[in-house]
Amino acid sequence: MKTIHAILLLPFLAVFVASCGDNKAAENKTATEIIPVKLLPLNNQSPGVATIAVSGQFTTDDETMLSFKTGGIIQSLLVKEGDAIRTGQLLATLNLTEINAQVTQAQLGFEKAQRDYNRVLHLYQDSVATLEQLQNAKTGMSIAEEQYKSAEFNRSHSQIRATSNGYVLRKLASEGQLVQAGTPVFETNGAQSGNWLLRVDLSNKQWAAIRQQDKASVEIESVAGKTFEGVVVRKTEGLNQSSGTFRADIRLTGAKPDAIAYGMFGKAVIQTGNTNGIGRGAGTSAKVNDAAAKGNSKSAPVASNGADIPTGNKGPWAIPYDALMEGDGSTGYVFVTNDNKTAKKITVTIGGMEKGQVIVTQGLEDAHALIISGSAYLTDGSPISVK
Numbered sequence: 001m002k003t004i005h006a007i008l009l010l011p012f013l014a015v016f017v018a019s020c021g022d023n024k025a026a027e028n029k030t031a032t033e034i035i036p037v038k039l040l041p042l043n044n045q046s047p048g049v050a051t052i053a054v055s056g057q058f059t060t061d062d063e064t065m066l067s068f069k070t071g072g073i074i075q076s077l078l079v080k081e082g083d084a085i086r087t088g089q090l091l092a093t094l095n096l097t098e099i100n101a102q103v104t105q106a107q108l109g110f111e112k113a114q115r116d117y118n119r120v121l122h123l124y125q126d127s128v129a130t131l132e133q134l135q136n137a138k139t140g141m142s143i144a145e146e147q148y149k150s151a152e153f154n155r156s157h158s159q160i161r162a163t164s165n166g167y168v169l170r171k172l173a174s175e176g177q178l179v180q181a182g183t184p185v186f187e188t189n190g191a192q193s194g195n196w197l198l199r200v201d202l203s204n205k206q207w208a209a210i211r212q213q214d215k216a217s218v219e220i221e222s223v224a225g226k227t228f229e230g231v232v233v234r235k236t237e238g239l240n241q242s243s244g245t246f247r248a249d250i251r252l253t254g255a256k257p258d259a260i261a262y263g264m265f266g267k268a269v270i271q272t273g274n275t276n277g278i279g280r281g282a283g284t285s286a287k288v289n290d291a292a293a294k295g296n297s298k299s300a301p302v303a304s305n306g307a308d309i310p311t312g313n314k315g316p317w318a319i320p321y322d323a324l325m326e327g328d329g330s331t332g333y334v335f336v337t338n339d340n341k342t343a344k345k346i347t348v349t350i351g352g353m354e355k356g357q358v359i360v361t362q363g364l365e366d367a368h369a370l371i372i373s374g375s376a377y378l379t380d381g382s383p384i385s386v387k
Contacts, residue, residue: 033383034383034384034385035343035374035377035378035384035385036374036384036385036386036387037335037337037343037371037372037374037375037378037387038371038372038373038374038386038387039337039340039369039370039371039372039386040319040320040370040371041368041369042317042336042364042368042369042370051269051270051271051272052206052209052269052270053267053270054200054201054248054267054268054269054270055200055267055268056198056199056201056265056266057199057264057266058196058197058198058199058220058260058261058262058263058265058266059189059196059197059263060166060189060190060196060197060262061249062164062166062189062190062195063169063187063188063189064163064164064187064188064189065184065186065187066092066160066163066184066185066186066187066188067179067185068092068094068157068158068160068179068181068182068185069153069157069158070094070099070154070157070181071179071180071181072095072098072099072158072178072179073094073095073176073177073178073179074092074093074094074095074173074174074175074176074177074178074179074185075093075094075096075175076092076093077092077171077173077174077175077185078092078093079186080168080171081171082168083167083168084165084166084167085162085165085166085167085168085188086162087162087163087164087165088162089161089162090159090160090161091159091160091161091168091185091186092160092185092186093158093160094158094159096155096158099155099158100155102154102155103151103152103154103155105151106144106148106150107148107151109147110141110145110147112144113137113141113144114141114144116140117137117138117140117141119137120133120134121134121137160185160186162188163188164190165190166188166189166190167188167189167262168186168187168188169186169187169188169189170186170187171185171186172185172186172187173185189262195251196251196252196256196260197233197249197250197252198218198230198249198252198266199247199248199250200249200250200268201240201245201246201247202245202246202247202248203245204351204352204359205318205352206246207246207248207351208351208359208361209316210232210248210270210272211232211272212232212233212234212235213231213232214270214271214272215230215232215270215271216230216231216232216250216269216270216271217229217230217268217271218230218250218252218267218268219266219267219268220257220259220260220264221264221265221266222257222260222261223257223258223259223260226257228257229253229255230250230251230252230253230254230268231253232248232249232250232270233249233250233251234248235247235248235249236248250268250270316359316360316361317359317360317364317370318357318358318360319357319360319372320357320358321357321358322372322373323335323370323372324348324350324358325345325375325376327350330349331349332348332350333346333347333348334346334348334360334363334364334370334371335370335371336364336367336368336369336370336371337367337368337371337384338366338367338369339368340368340369340384340386341383341384342381342382342384343371343378343379343380343382343383344367344381345378345379345380346364346367347363348362348363348364349362349363371384
C-alpha cells in the first residue's frame with residue numbers, strides 16, 4: 001500500500017519542483033530586468049540669463065495714513081490732494097474747545113493735589129497727620145500730575161503734521177466732520193525722496209525663479225522710449241488673497257523719471273540671475289516670447305512653449321507632475337540618472353505647482369537627467385534603458 005501511495009505522489013512532486021524552479025527563474029528575471037524609461041535632460045542647455053516679463057503699479061515704501069490722536073470736530077484742513085508737503089508741516093487741526101477744557105481740568109486737579117500734599121506734609125511734621133496720610137497725599141499728587149501730562153499730550157496731537165517730505169495722495173475727511181480717534185484724514189507718501197517701487201504680481205513659477213537683488217529693466221508709459229534700471233528688493237512669502245498671486249517690489253536704482261506718480265502703470269523685465277532657469281520638457285526650445293517681452297501679458301515669462309523659462313541644473317525646475325513620487329507637502333521623491341543606465345531615487349524640495357507641473361527648488365543640482373516615464377516600476381538602483 002505504501003508503495004502505491006509513493007507512486008501516486010510522484011507526479012505531484014515533479015509538478016511542485018518544476019513550479020518552484022519557474023518562480024525562482026521569474027524572480028531572477030525581475031531582479032535583472034531592464035526597465036525602459038523616458039528622460040528629461042537637466043543640464044543640456046547652454047548658459048544664459050532667464051528673463052521674466054511682469055507689470056504692476058508704482059508706489060513708495062512709506063505710504064502713511066495720518067489721523068488725530070483724539071476725537072473731535074475738524075476745524076481746518078490746510079492741504080489738498082496732490083499738494084507737496086514737507087516734514088513737520090501743519091496739515092489739519094481739531095476744534096480745541098473741548099480738549100482745552102480737559103487740559104484745564106487736569107491742570108486744576110494737579111494744582112489741588114499739590115496743595116493737599118503740602119498741607120499734609122506740614123501736619124505730619126507737627127505730628128498731627130500720620131505717615132499713611134502723607135503717603136496717600138503724595139500718591140494722589142503723582143496721579144494728578146500724570147493725568148495733566150496725558151491731557152497736554154492729547155492736545156498736542158489734536159493736529160496733524162507731515163511725517164516726511166512727499167505728497168498728499170488722498171483726503172479722507174472734510175472740515176466740520178466729527179471724527180473718532182485714529183480715523184484716517186490724509187494718506188501721504190514720501191515720493192519727493194524719489195524712493196519709487198514698481199509692485200508687480202507673480203505666478204508660482206515666477207516667484208520661485210526670482211531672487212532678491214535680481215536686476216530689472218523698467219519701462220513707464222509716461223516716459224516713452226526710455227528704460228530705467230531697477231533691482232528686486234522684496235518678494236512676499238505669502239499669497240495675496242485679493243489677487244491670488246505673489247508680489248515683488250522692484251526699486252528704481254538709476255536715474256529717476258520726472259513724469260511719474262503714485263499708481264501709474266509700469267512694465268519690467270527681470271533678469272533672474274539664474275543662469276539656466278526653470279526646467280523644460282524634453283525637446284522644447286527657448287524662443288523669446290515677443291508678446292510677453294512687450295508687456296502684452298501682465299505677468300508672463302519671456303520664454304515660451306509651455307515651460308516658459310529655460311532649463312538648467314541650478315534650479316528651480318518645472319518638472320512633469322507624473323515624475324514626482326510620494327509627494328508630502330514641501331518634499332517629494334524623484335528618480336534621476338547620471339549614466340542613462342541606473343536609476344537613483346533622491347529627495348527634492350517642492351516650491352509649488354502650476355498647470356500640471358511641479359516647481360522644484362532644490363535637489364536636482366547634481367542630476368544629469370530626470371526620469372519622467374516608468375518611475376512607478378523603479379527602485380533605487382534599478383537598471384534602465386532610454387526609449
